[in-house]
Each structure stands twice: as C-alpha cells, then as structure tokens.
Amino acid sequence: MxxxxxxxxxxxxxxxxxxxxxxxxxxxxxxxxxxxxxxxxxxxxxxxxxxxxxxxxxxxxxxxxxxxxxxxxxxxxxxxxxxxxxxxxxxxxxxxxxxxxxxxxxxxxxxxxxxxxxxxxxxxxxxxxxxxxxxxxxxxxxxxxxxxxxxxxxxxxxxxxxxxxxxxxxxxxxxxxxxxNNLKRKLKILVTAGGTKENIDGIRYITNLSTGRTASEIANYFARKGHNVTYLHAFDATTPSAPCNKISYNDFIDLNKKVESILNSDSYDLVIHNAAVSDYSPVYVELGSISYDVPLNSKIKSDVGEINIHLKKNFKILDKIKDYSKNKNLFLVAFKFTNTLNEEEKISAVRKSFQNSNCDIVVNNDLNDRDENNVQRIFHIYDKKFKKITVNTANNLSEEIEKIIIQKIGDKI
Known part of the structure; x- marks a missing residue:
C-alpha cells in the first residue's frame, strides 16, 4: 500500500x-x-x-x-x-x-x-x-x-x-x-458471479461448483480503483467487501432478465461475465406414471421409488450480452470453465466462446487447476488472435484485464 x-x-x-x-x-x-x-x-x-x-x-x-x-x-x-x-x-x-x-x-x-x-x-x-x-x-x-x-x-x-x-x-x-481522486475516468462495470440454482421442488435444485470467489476479487479490484461496479451474484455467492452495487439472482431465467435489464438501463463500459450458468433447466418430473411441472411447491416425498427429471437446453446468456447492451462498444470478458487436461479441447472451447458471443477476451479456468480449498490458481487469458497470458491469482487476473482495457479505451484508469 x-x-x-x-x-x-x-x-x-x-x-x-x-x-x-x-x-x-x-x-x-x-x-x-x-x-x-x-x-x-x-x-x-x-x-x-x-x-x-x-x-x-x-x-x-x-x-x-x-x-x-x-x-x-x-x-x-x-x-x-x-x-x-x-x-x-x-x-x-x-x-x-x-x-x-x-x-x-x-x-x-x-x-x-x-x-x-x-x-x-x-x-x-x-x-x-x-x-x-x-x-x-x-x-x-x-x-x-x-x-x-x-x-x-x-x-x-x-x-x-x-x-x-x-x-x-x-x-x-x-x-x-x-x-x-487520481482517476481520470470512471468506468461502469458489470461483474456476474456464482452459480445458478435450478429449482426442482423448493428445497432441491441443480447447481454447480461456482463459489463467486474469483468474481468477488475482481469486483474488489475495480471498485477499489474507484470505478462504478455492479455485482450481480447468486444469493449464496461470495460478495466483495469494497463498496459497489450488489444485486442477487436465483436461476437461469432470473439471471438472464437481470442482465438484460441492467445493460438496457444504463451504458456500461465493461462486462466481466464470470457467473456459472446452468446449461440445462428442469421442465418436469415424472413420479411413476404421473408428470409434474417444476418447480413443485411441495417437497417430493422420499418414498417414491424412481424419479425422472426432464431438462431443457438453455441458450447462452454470454451470446446475448452485446445485444442487450445499450453501449454498442461494450468490452466483454468471457470465462470458459473446462475440466480436461487436453490442451486442444481447452482451445476448442475458448474458440467457440469467441465465435458465438463476439466477446473481446476469454479467460479459461480449468477444474484441474484448483487447490484443495477449491480456489482457482491458474487462469489463461486469450485475445482474438489467441495470444495467451497466464496468471496465478484473481488479483493478477484483474490487473491484466485492466491493462487490456487501458489499451482498448486509450485512457488512464
């Protein structure tokens, strides 16, 4: 300091x-x-x-x-x-x-x-x-x-x-x-965090491993620099200590509505989309020969012999962000979480994110690079030319994103 x-x-x-x-x-x-x-x-x-x-x-x-x-x-x-x-x-x-x-x-x-x-x-x-x-x-x-x-x-x-x-x-x-006091220009930044919870019967849901730790550290970094940060997070995700606008979401539908509303209501300079969004949401469950739309208001009884949960494919919110944005020059940072030791598979996943979302950079984080406390220790940052930068902490990741934004916007941050 x-x-x-x-x-x-x-x-x-x-x-x-x-x-x-x-x-x-x-x-x-x-x-x-x-x-x-x-x-x-x-x-x-x-x-x-x-x-x-x-x-x-x-x-x-x-x-x-x-x-x-x-x-x-x-x-x-x-x-x-x-x-x-x-x-x-x-x-x-x-x-x-x-x-x-x-x-x-x-x-x-x-x-x-x-x-x-x-x-x-x-x-x-x-x-x-x-x-x-x-x-x-x-x-x-x-x-x-x-x-x-x-x-x-x-x-x-x-x-x-x-x-x-x-x-x-x-x-x-x-x-x-x-x-x-030293900032020439304040940026409006949206950071999404945590994992969606797709409800089944009010007490059961489908979710993922996301904790929101990385996104929280990124939000802290930019908020402490004096920028206007909106932190859109799962209700149980880690939240930043630095002062910022915190908004919670629940499931895929709720997250999508809030991303669209936030980006339509004001002109954001940067979106860092770190939320782990469910690829599938439950539509109905079959209890024996009877089917019920979900989420159910009451708990499914535990004496049912077999339950079949039918899921539907969700679209990628990442692919919609630039369309939702009031600012058509929005800078979009995507995260691609993988679980493979095969480098070609990682590159393929990153390439797909670029192609479908028109994002500006992609951060690849892999499950195999997490420590015993479930903290991500390695991040690979790719630009559209597939130039790669590797960092080992969320704070260093934030610094690298900041450098890229400075070059893009051409103003001191």
Whole structure:
C-alpha cells in the first residue's frame, strides 16, 4: 500500500472505540495516520491508545503553544481526511461554519480538493432530525463523502439508523476515495458471479461448483480503483467487501432478465461475465406414471421409488450480452470453465466462446487447476488472435484485464 497520509478526526461518540481498530488497520497497511480529537472524544477513548497506534502525537488543543497553525498545517499535510465517528454536534457545526475546536477549525481550512469522509454515529432520533438531515445534505453537496450508517441496536437501547458503519467497510471507502481522486475516468462495470440454482421442488435444485470467489476479487479490484461496479451474484455467492452495487439472482431465467435489464438501463463500459450458468433447466418430473411441472411447491416425498427429471437446453446468456447492451462498444470478458487436461479441447472451447458471443477476451479456468480449498490458481487469458497470458491469482487476473482495457479505451484508469 502507498504511503498515503490520513488525518483522522474523532468526536464525542460511544462508537469512538471502533476508530482504534480502523486506525490500526490503516497503519498496518502502510498509511501514515495523525489523529485529531475533540475533548469529548477523550471521554470515550484515551490519547495514549491513539498515540500508541499511530506513533504520532494526538492533536486536540487549538491554542497549544507552538501548535497554533495546526488547523492549516495538518490540512496541508493530509492526502485524505476522515471524521470517524462524526457526532451530530460536529456534523451540524461543519454545515454551519462553526469553528470552536481544532476539528471544526480544520474543516474551515479545507480546500474542497482532497477526499474528505464523514462517518456519522448517533442516536436514531438525532440522525433523523431535520437539522442533521439538512446538514448532511449540505455537506454532501459541497463534495464531502458522507458514509451511510448501519441499522441496528444502538448503545442507548434504541433500534434504527445511526449506527457507525463497520470499520472494515469504512476502510474500503477510504481506498476507493484515494483512488477516485487520481482517476481520470470512471468506468461502469458489470461483474456476474456464482452459480445458478435450478429449482426442482423448493428445497432441491441443480447447481454447480461456482463459489463467486474469483468474481468477488475482481469486483474488489475495480471498485477499489474507484470505478462504478455492479455485482450481480447468486444469493449464496461470495460478495466483495469494497463498496459497489450488489444485486442477487436465483436461476437461469432470473439471471438472464437481470442482465438484460441492467445493460438496457444504463451504458456500461465493461462486462466481466464470470457467473456459472446452468446449461440445462428442469421442465418436469415424472413420479411413476404421473408428470409434474417444476418447480413443485411441495417437497417430493422420499418414498417414491424412481424419479425422472426432464431438462431443457438453455441458450447462452454470454451470446446475448452485446445485444442487450445499450453501449454498442461494450468490452466483454468471457470465462470458459473446462475440466480436461487436453490442451486442444481447452482451445476448442475458448474458440467457440469467441465465435458465438463476439466477446473481446476469454479467460479459461480449468477444474484441474484448483487447490484443495477449491480456489482457482491458474487462469489463461486469450485475445482474438489467441495470444495467451497466464496468471496465478484473481488479483493478477484483474490487473491484466485492466491493462487490456487501458489499451482498448486509450485512457488512464
């Protein structure tokens, strides 16, 4: 991780203890962190803890001898500023230009150019108060990135909005914000993930080995770079930790409808189609001499001697993606999963994907290249000229896809 400088503000909230974990994670990942805290913050977390975590002095007094220009110097020093947790009191002061402590004075010295994040934490009534809502709206309009709160059990015993977002999620927002600041162009990217579930009787279904791990890592990579990522995933697939738009699907029909709707509704630059789609879907079952359309509403009894499941062939969603797309210059990355040690069979499968879908690159991953934890370890990337690049992690795969996109689009990502 790059040596970014993070100015970390802490205000008087019981959620202040969570800031220690986030600060520790930032430091462990190579960030330099300086903390500015209000006097009320020290009622919830000690300055010794914060100094120990950062290795830097903790700032609080606007009028400390020799530190009179901290509200200017600290803001110049930082690459990103975050206030976490941000109390209702501090948020409303920010919005109304009140500068009665070091944190609020720092805000008035902010030039609106660097990333500035606010992670609110407060009682649900305070969060929903018109004054707070108006302040958050005003700050957002000024370019401040106001993070959502979580909904849940609050320290006061109430249940509702106002709970501080989890530190790991806030960390992801910090990564995205730092990269967004250096991004010349945001791409709209759709990543499909996981395996379809073709229902038979409500509790039984036909599925495959896909876990969504690879797609999740790809989505994380591009979301952390600051791009607009939509992650269309099976309901039980691994999901990315980086902030993105997550949409779930169930079976082949549901996946196809959602791919078409998403690509028709907006202009996407890139589709990475990693979902493992069922080639066949059940149409009806035969229980003895009687047939039933599926999926059945009730469970098939286990005392039936023989069950015949009749399947129909599904079309390839991959082959429809460019037709569905509002953007006719869409860049399409296909995945072709194989289970063979025969290289000619792999090449034949890749060639078929190119011919039928007009995709731009094909990633071949084979079952024989998975480790004991079912994690894919080798990926072969083919372009239309069958030039091959081999990588051994999903992150390296993402980097190679990014390089190809840069060459294709001709702009910095």
């Amino acid at each position: 790059s040596n970014y400088k993070i100015l970390f503000g802490i205000t008087g909230s019981i959620a202040a203890y969570k800031s220690a974990y986030l600060i520790s994670k930032l430091v462990q990942n190579g960030f330099e962190v300086k903390v500015v805290a209000t006097e009320n913050a020290f009622k919830f977390i000690g300055d010794a803890t914060l100094e120990g975590l950062t290795g830097n002095k903790v700032y609080s007094d606007s009028f400390e001898s020799g530190e009179m220009m901290n509200h200017i110097n600290l803001m110049k020093w930082a690459d990103l500023i975050i206030v976490c947790p941000a109390s209702a009191n501090t948020i409303n002061k920010f919005a109304n230009g009140v500068a009665d402590n070091l944190i609020t004075s720092l805000f008035l010295a902010y030039d609106l150019k660097k990333p500035f994040l606010i992670a609110p934490a407060m009682n649900v009534k305070m969060y929903e108060h018109p004054v707070t809502k108006e302040s958050l709206k005003k700050l957002s309009n000024w370019g401040i990135k106001v993070l959502q709160t979580s909904k849940g059990y609050l320290a006061c015993g109430d249940i509702g909005e106002g709970k501080l977002l989890e530190p790991d999620e806030i960390y992801e927002h910090i990564l995205v914000s730092l990269n967004e």
